[in-house]
Amino acid sequence: MATLFLNHPTFSPTTPSSKIPTSLNPTNPLLLFSKSSNFSYNKSIKCSLSQTRPEYIPNKIPDPNYVRIFDTTLRDGEQSPGATMTSKEKLDVARQLSKLGVDIIEAGFPASSNDDLEAVKIIAKEVGNAIDDDGHVPVICGLARCNKADIDAAWEAVKYAKRPRIHTFIATSEIHLKYKLRKSREEVIAIAKEMVGYAGSLGCNDVEFSPEDAGRSDREYLYEVLEAVIKAGETTLNIPDTVGYTLPTEFGKLIADIKLNTPGIDNVIISTHCQNDLGLSTANTIAGAYAGARQLEVTINGIGERAGNASLEEVVMAIRCRGKELLGGLHTGVNTRHIVMASKMVAEFTGSTKA
Template identity: 50%
Template structure:
C-alpha cells in the first residue's frame, strides 16, 4: 500500500528571508493563494516575531487560505511563541514550529550552552506552545552534523513531551544522500517512541544534494518533506518542491509514495513565485525550466516525434504546461521540419522536403532559430531573400525634457517613401514606440515579450534586446545589441516589421498558388 508524503512549503519563510527585499503582505497573500490551490499540505506563512509586517502577513494569510494548514516559526522563547500563536489565533487549527540548534558546533559557539541546557529549553518551549495548539513541530537545527546518540536522545525527549512532528534538517547542506538516509534509519531503529510522531526533513542545497537527501530520507521512513518552490532559500537554497513532487509521481513504482498535490498547478505557481520574488528560473531548471521539455537535436526531435517517451519521462500537461513546438535550429533534422510543416497545415506532397531542408539549413546557420513564416517562405517562394528590407531607419533623435518626458523623432524609409514619426512619452517608452509603429506602418501587432540585458566591459555598458511580437497568430522574434536602449529597441522592432512585411507579401504569393 502506498504511503502519503506530507508536503510542507516554506517559500514564505525560509524562501522569503533570502530575497534582496522583503515581500509585502499583498505579495505574500498572492503566493499563499497559489500554494493553497496547489493543495500544499502545510504552508509556513512566516516568522511573526521578526517584524510587524510579517505578523500582519501571517494574519492575512490565515483569512484567505482554505485547504492548507498554516504554520508559523518561533524560537524557543516565550515571546516568540505567544506572537506566533496570536498571528494565527483566528484559526481553529494551526501549527507552531519551534527550532533550536542541537549540533555541538551550534550549542557551544552560537548558543553558548551545553546539551542538557538545550534539552531543558526545548521542553520548556513545548509546554508553552501546547497552551495554544496540539500541532507542534520541532526542528533540531543542524541535525545533519549532530552526534547521533544526542540526536536520538533529544528526539525521544521531544516526542515524550508532546511534539507531533520532528524535523531533521540538513541546515547547511552538508550531508550526502546515503549519509542522510543512515541518520533517518538510525532514528527509526533507536528511538522507542518514534511511531508517535511524523519525521520530517528540511534539506539545503549547498552541495546540490537537497532533493537527493529528501528522497533518501523518505525511503528511510520520513513522512514529511519541507522545501520551497523553485528551490529559493538561504545561500544555495532549499529542496525544490516541484522536483520532489514530480520525482514521487514519476518514480511511484520504485518509491511507493504519493502526495495530495494538484500537479497541474506546479508550473503556474512557480511562475507566480518567480515573478513576485524577482528570481528568474534558469532555462535548464528541472521540471519548470524553459528547456525542460524542449528538444533541439535532430536525433532527439525524431525520437520524440515517433514516441514522446523516447526522450520525455513525464508529460508537460502534468505540471500545467502546454506542449511547446520543436525548436528549429541548424541542429534540427528533416523529421522536425516535416512535422512543423504538418502542424502549420502543409502535407509533404505540397512541397519538396529535400529542397526545403537544404534551404532551411542555410538560413538556420545565418539566422539561428527558424520560425513558421520562414518555413512557409522557404518552401514556396523561389527566391526567398532574408536580407531584403522594406523598412529602413534613416534618422533617429532622442530628447529628454525637464518634465521627464522623452521625445523620439524618427525617419523611416518605407520602400521609396520617407515616413516621419514623433513619439512623446513619459514612463513607458516601449509602449509608445510599439503604438506609433502600428499606427504609422499600418501593421497591427501585439508585443508578447521582451528582454533587456545589460553587460559591462571595460567601463562600457552594452545592451542586448530580445523581442517577441505576434501578428495574425504568428510569433516574430528578433534580437539586437547596442549602447542605447531606445535606439537598440527601435532597430530590433524594424527588423521584426521587415519580417512581417515579407510574411504578408509571401503569404499572398503562397495563397495564389
C-alpha cells in the same frame, strides 16, 4: 521492477522486503537499479495519477505511503537575497499554494517583525479557513525560536486558522552549542522540552520541533533531544540538514537511525528540511522519504537562504513519476497542474530567474 535503495549496510528502507535487492553494488553510492529487474530503460516515463488525500491528524497519517508537503517559500524561501515580498504578494502566493494542494504552509516568522506577524495572521484567517471542493484546507504554520516571546507571536498569528501549527527550533550540533548558543547539552534539552510544552499549553495541538543542524549533531545526543520533545507533546519531528552538508546515503541513514533508536518515534511524523549547498537537497529529501520521513519541507523554485532549499517541483515530480515503481508507492496530494503557475508567480514576486 526496478528497485531504488541507498548503499549502506545498516540502512533500513520501508519498502517490502521482497523489493529489496539481495546484493549491493558499491560502485554507486546514490541511486541504483537492480540488474535482475525487467525495467526497460527505453520506455517512456509515465507519472502516476494523484491518489486520495488521507484525513489530517497532526501526529499520524492513516495512509502509510502518503507524504505531506510542507511549503516554506514564504518563510525560508523569503530569506533568499532580494526575495522579500509584500503582504499582498504573500497572500497571493499562499492562495496559490492552497490551490496547489500543499498540506502545510509555513507562512512566516511572526516574531521577526510586526509586518510578518500581520501577514501570517491574514493568511491564517483567509487561506487557513478556505476549504476547497475536496474538503482540503492547509495547515498554517508559524516559525518560532525556543523562547516564549517567539512562540507567543507565532500563536497570535496562526491561531485564526482552522489548522494552526507552531514550528519551534533550537540547535543541537556541537559547533552551534559552543559558539552560537553557548549552552550545555543539558540546558538545550531542558529548553526544548519546556518550549514545546509551552506551545501546547497555549492551545496549539500541532507542534513541530526542529533540532537545528541535525545533520552534524552527535547521534546519541540527538536521540535524547527528540525523545524529550516527543514526551513534551510535539507532533512532527523535523530533521534539518541546515548547512546542506550531508550526502543522500548519510541523510537516508540518519532518518532510518532516528526511526530505529528514538523512543516514541512511532507516535509522531518525521520530516526533512534539506538545504542545497552541495546541490543535493532534492536527492537528500527523496532519500529521507524512502527511509521513512512522511513530511518533506520544500520551496517553490528551490529558493532560500544561501544556495536554496529542496525544490517543491523537483521533489513532487520525482515522487509522482517514480514513487510507485521505485519508492514503495509513495504519493502526495499536490495537484501538479498548478505547479507552473506557482513557479511563475514566485519568480515574478521575488525576482528569481529559476522559473
